[in-house]
């Protein structure tokens with residue numbers, strides 16, 4: 001399952017010419033600034049630290065480009081960080097325009113999201129070279145954007161194909177929870193931003209990856225059955241593989257935060273909630289790193305190994 005999924009998905013996460021592998025893409029959701037005199041596409045970032053460790057500091061600097069009416073970005077390291085990366089473009093839902101200094105209040109921000117005016121922009125790429133320790137950052141190139149667009153197209157095709165095969169939309173269209181009780185509105189704030197169906201919580205390449213993994217699990221079942229595996233055995237194996245897909249999904253949504261203190265991909269359910277996230281990291285599920293398909297399978301296998309080693313209670317055969 002992993003090998004086949006990797007073979008299909010790898011072209012959508014192209015390595016750099018020097019062999020560095022992208023392990024994460026940092027995205028910012030965007031809003032067009034409503035004042036026509038400005039009209040810039042604002043990248044929404046709560047803060048702009050990429051690495052925030054005692055001995056290693058790297059941040060993204062947003063550079064207003066008034067002539068071109070856009071917000072450029074550059075990556076700045078160490079002592080060259082002469083600005084405060086804690087100051088992003090959005091606090092709670094209050095947005096500040098880096099170009100004209102104007103602002104969008106929280107109600108307007110939510111309304112714009114619900115009206116479908118929000119977009120997204122790739123802000124940085126996180127790389128790891130297999131022969132070198134640590135991670136490196138660079139700005140996105142045309143190649144990165146092409147790979148993403150190719151994934152968008154591939155998703156359309158896969159969705160159509162699986163829809164026919166499965167007899168239902170393979171992208172989950174069930175409503176996201178609204179929650180109940182005190183704090184629920186904040187805990188499930190995605191709802192207020194128009195992310196009202198589960199499928200809305202994933203970008204196109206994430207959907208493509210998850211559909212591919214899900215499809216491979218189904219194929220594994222069919223293959224086991226055709227090799228006359230015991231039906232219960234086949235069922236147990238695909239159930240555990242489904243747990244793996246579930247774990248991959250946890251690390252593969254637009255609610256995953258780049259953990260700049262560790263330089264790793266965070267996961268969706270860092271708490272039991274679905275709070276809105278402005279800037280997120282899209283991990284690469286087909287590398288061997290943590291938070292990826294291989295890591296997820298290791299987790300599930302560890303849990304099973306542990307559970308099956310618990311000795312049965314004396315005199316109790318259940």
Ligand SMILES: [Zn+2]
Nearest residue numbers: 038097099100
């Ligand atoms: Zn502006």
